[in-house]
Amino acid sequence: MIEVLDSGYHITVQDRGRSxxxxxxxxxxxSMDYLSSNNANSIVGNTINEPVFEIAMMGGExxxxxxxxxxxxxxxxxxxxxxxxxxxxxxxRVQKGDVxxxxxxxxxFRIYLAISGGFKSDLILKSCSYxxxxxxxxxxxxxxxxxxxxxxxxxxxxxxxxxxxxxNIIEVSKGPxxxxxxxxxxxxxQEQFFTVxxxxxxxxxxxxxxxxxxxxxxxxxxxPGTIQLTPSGKMIALMKDGQVSGGYPRILQMNxxxxxxxxxxxxxxxxxxxLINLT
Amino acid sequence: MVGKYKINFFHYSQNSILVNWPxxxxxxxxxxxxxxxxxxxxxxxxxxxxxxxxxxxxQFNSENISYNRFRxxxxxxxxxxxxxxxxxxxxxxxxVCYDDKLSSDIKEYSKKISLxxxxxxxxxxxxxxxxxxxxxxxxxxxxxxxxxxLQITRKTIPSRxxxxxxxxxxxxxxxxxxxDSPGGWYVIGNTPINLFDASNLNQxxxxxxxxxxxxxxxxxxxxxxxxxxxxxxxxxxxKREFND
Numbered sequence: 001m002i003e004v005l006d007s008g009y010h011i012t013v014q015d016r017g018r019s020x021x022x023x024x025x026x027x028x029x030x031s032m033d034y035l036s037s038n039n040a041n042s043i044v045g046n047t048i049n050e051p052v053f054e055i056a057m058m059g060g061e062x063x064x065x066x067x068x069x070x071x072x073x074x075x076x077x078x079x080x081x082x083x084x085x086x087x088x089x090x091x092x093r094v095q096k097g098d099v100x101x102x103x104x105x106x107x108x109f110r111i112y113l114a115i116s117g118g119f120k121s122d123l124i125l126k127s128c129s130y131x132x133x134x135x136x137x138x139x140x141x142x143x144x145x146x147x148x149x150x151x152x153x154x155x156x157x158x159x160x161x162x163x164x165x166x167x168n169i170i171e172v173s174k175g176p177x178x179x180x181x182x183x184x185x186x187x188x189x190q191e192q193f194f195t196v197x198x199x200x201x202x203x204x205x206x207x208x209x210x211x212x213x214x215x216x217x218x219x220x221x222x223x224p225g226t227i228q229l230t231p232s233g234k235m236i237a238l239m240k241d242g243q244v245s246g247g248y249p250r251i252l253q254m255n256x257x258x259x260x261x262x263x264x265x266x267x268x269x270x271x272x273x274x275l276i277n278l279t
Numbered sequence: 280m281v282g283k284y285k286i287n288f289f290h291y292s293q294n295s296i297l298v299n300w301p302x303x304x305x306x307x308x309x310x311x312x313x314x315x316x317x318x319x320x321x322x323x324x325x326x327x328x329x330x331x332x333x334x335x336x337x338q339f340n341s342e343n344i345s346y347n348r349f350r351x352x353x354x355x356x357x358x359x360x361x362x363x364x365x366x367x368x369x370x371x372x373x374x375v376c377y378d379d380k381l382s383s384d385i386k387e388y389s390k391k392i393s394l395x396x397x398x399x400x401x402x403x404x405x406x407x408x409x410x411x412x413x414x415x416x417x418x419x420x421x422x423x424x425x426x427x428x429l430q431i432t433r434k435t436i437p438s439r440x441x442x443x444x445x446x447x448x449x450x451x452x453x454x455x456x457x458x459d460s461p462g463g464w465y466v467i468g469n470t471p472i473n474l475f476d477a478s479n480l481n482q483x484x485x486x487x488x489x490x491x492x493x494x495x496x497x498x499x500x501x502x503x504x505x506x507x508x509x510x511x512x513x514x515x516x517x518k519r520e521f522n523d
Contacts, residue, residue, distance in 0.1 A: 019326060019327050019338075020326075020327045021327075021417075021483065022327055022328075022329045023316070023327070023328060023329065023330060023412075023413060023488075024413045024417060024418060024475070024483050024484045025413035025414050025415060025416055025417045025418055025419050025457075025475075025484075026417040026483070027417075124477050124478070125477055125480060125483065126480070132458075133416070133417060133457075133458040133459075133475075133477070134417060134477045135477075173290075173292065175291075176289045176291065176297055176299075217302075218302055218303075218304060218331065218332050218333060219331055219332055219414065219421065220331035220332070220333075220334050220336075221297070221329035221330060221331045221334060221335070221336035222329075222336075223291070223292065223295060223329070223336065223338070225292060243414065243415055243416075244329050244413075244414050244415075245329065245330075245331055245412070245414035245415065253291060253292045255292070255293055256293065278290045278292070278293065278346070
């Protein structure tokens with residue numbers, strides 16, 4: 001069993017998300033940085049569907065009441081196992097009574113904790129991913145306990161290059177309303193750095209933007225990775241818990257890897273967009 | 280015969296395609312989108328879809344089929360779309376208590392649109408509303424057909440917490456908050472019924488889209504009785520066939 005001793009700043013259980021329910025207004029959810037959560041699962045021999053803990057920004061402490069292999073991947077945090085520092089992307093054997101403590105994020109924003117064989121978390125609408133009003137809890141709380149499952153799956157997975165998520169180039173394709181923006185703004189989009197002002201699992205917001213406008217569209221579908229242009233000219237990048245539809249013009253669409261890259265950015269980080277064509 | 284509009288396609292992401300109908304809000308277009316969804320629902324390369332008022336975003340398995348081949352597949356289905364896919368809509372009654380205790384914004388709203396509370400209730404509950412689609416929150420219905428006299432600009436500062444079941448008006452739309460949420464609409468009442476149940480895998484929403492919704496005013500006493508029935512899972516929806 002794993003017991004949560006400290007719930008940190010924001011810890012959730014995530015898997016690949018809730019596919020097939022967006023027609024009822026249910027966001028897909030799932031790991032924000034799927035490249036890193038896949039790595040954490042793959043390294044301990046799990047399938048990439050296995051739920052993991054997503055730990056954002058800082059904090060979190062877990063007590064293990066039995067021996068098990070774990071792996072952490074994604075952001076670089078100050079992480080200690082019984083006061084000894086441990087590193088990302090390797091198998092770590094924890095013993096009965098061990099305490100795993102997460103300090104501050106030193107590089108990146110979200111770190112993933114995978115447990116070999118998995119842990120028990122309720123499947124609701126085909127996913128364990130926490131989401132308010134779908135799952136009983138929206139965050140992991142102090143005192144929560146998770147039983148280990150010991151699923152035997154020696155999955156042979158591809159490990160992604162772990163440094164990729166720390167890059168600052170966000171690859172985007174044109175969104176359906178891209179043509180609404182003027183030539184100066186198209187130039188700006190490709191040449192300027194954009195600074196993250198705030199973020200949560202629903203979306204990323206940027207300090208600087210394009211020219212203000214009065215565009216609006218009839219409420220239309222969006223998906224994670226859609227970048228909307230608000231009337232003030234600021235952009236919102238929709239992430240895994242984002243709404244399924246919206247009325248702001250959809251000017252850009254991030255690809256899978258870029259969603260992971262952006263998920264590792266925090267307030268003050270700067271990114272650049274690179275326009276690509278879908279093939 | 281359906282499949283009668285000029286639709287166009289947009290390569291939205293690596294594995295999704297946007298299908299656009301003429302950009303206007305109408306039950307005819309929504310109903311055709313719904314028929315189209317039914318026709319492709321069990322297609323082997325379909326992952327999921329999201330609806331807009333006049334568009335549909337379909338995620339497909341791009342490892343099995345290329346964008347262009349998938350687009351041709353969709354065109355083929357659209358051209359063959361038959362009337363058989365149209366579901367006969369029903370009118371679902373949603374009980375609403377407009378009592379002051381459950382309508383936090385009705386006084387302000389009444390003043391802003393210069394209509395009495397009785398007149399607001401009469402106008403709001405006499406129309407039937409078309410359920411175009413779900414979005415915004417799990418189980419949130421996009422309802423069309425609000426009387427133009429009831430339209431109001433959204434609040435400049437959204438309320439931090441709108442209670443579950445709140446029946447509200449914003450812009451040219453009316454809707455029900457299926458769960459507690461921040462929101463910028465004016466709350467004029469509350470329904471005791473549940474509109475979303477995450478434990479129901481096949482049909483988590485109470486009312487299927489492309490149906491009609493009618494608000495039935497109930498007293499605070501009836502509201503409490505219905506709430507009790509809902510709690511005991513004894514509540515039965517009242518619905519009737521829709522006739523134009």
